Amino acid sequence: MNVIEEIDPKYYEQDYRNPVYIFHGSRVLVPVLKAHQAVCKGGHDINNKNAVYGSSMFIGAIPYAFKNILNHCAIGSGPDDLTMKIYDGVIPEDDYGYVYVCDAKTFRNPREDCQFFSEEDVVPIAVIKVYYRDYKECFVYVEDNYPREM
Numbered sequence: 001m002n003v004i005e006e007i008d009p010k011y012y013e014q015d016y017r018n019p020v021y022i023f024h025g026s027r028v029l030v031p032v033l034k035a036h037q038a039v040c041k042g043g044h045d046i047n048n049k050n051a052v053y054g055s056s057m058f059i060g061a062i063p064y065a066f067k068n069i070l071n072h073c074a075i076g077s078g079p080d081d082l083t084m085k086i087y088d089g090v091i092p093e094d095d096y097g098y099v100y101v102c103d104a105k106t107f108r109n110p111r112e113d114c115q116f117f118s119e120e121d122v123v124p125i126a127v128i129k130v131y132y133r134d135y136k137e138c139f140v141y142v143e144d145n146y147p148r149e150m
Contacts, residue, residue: 001031003098003127011058011101016079016114019056021125022107024100025064033100033122051117054102057082060114062138065097065130077115085142095132100124 014020024033033052055061055077063075063084072088102124107116132139 001029001127003029003129005129007058007128014056016056017112019104019107019116021058022054022056022102022104022116022118023058023061024052024054024102024122024124025061025067025097025130026100027065027068027097029098029127031123033102033124035119035121049117049119051119052102052107052122053115053117054100054107055082055114056104056109056116057114058099059135059138061099062130062135065099066091066095066132066139077113079114082114082138084139086139087142090141091132091139093133096129097132099128099130101126101128 011021011023035051037050038053057079060077060082063073063082067073067075067084074085074087076082102118102122104116106118106120106122108118109116
């Protein structure tokens with residue numbers, strides 16, 4: 001699998017409601033993104049599908065490339081706020097993850113945000129290695145107490 005570190009500018013220049021590409025962030029490197037059962041602790045049905053989830057905005061996938069190293073966080077899905085709010089834990093400066101570039105044809109979104117899903121397994125078009133230090137603006141460390149029951 002060919003992993004690149006340069007980002008094609010066209011990934012930043014698409015309409016988030018009618019995307020050509022969907023971006024999926026992950027800590028792990030795999031050849032195929034497998035649909036799996038998601039669990040939304042907030043009880044939103046759209047977030048509980050057996051699917052591959054992704055963002056129609058490249059920057060929206062960045063937090064997911066680092067999510068699994070944190071205990072408690074929340075990630076926005078609207079075009080105005082795609083940041084990760086971190087309530088517990090710290091991402092190391094030199095940490096990295098992956099953003100998978102996928103063809104948007106099998107993805108759908110009935111809402112007005114950037115989160116899309118595919119109920120099929122997805123073979124990515126490209127895989128981009130991203131470093132935390134290059135995307136710090138995508139993260140906000142929150143000092144107040146996180147509602148632990150979420």
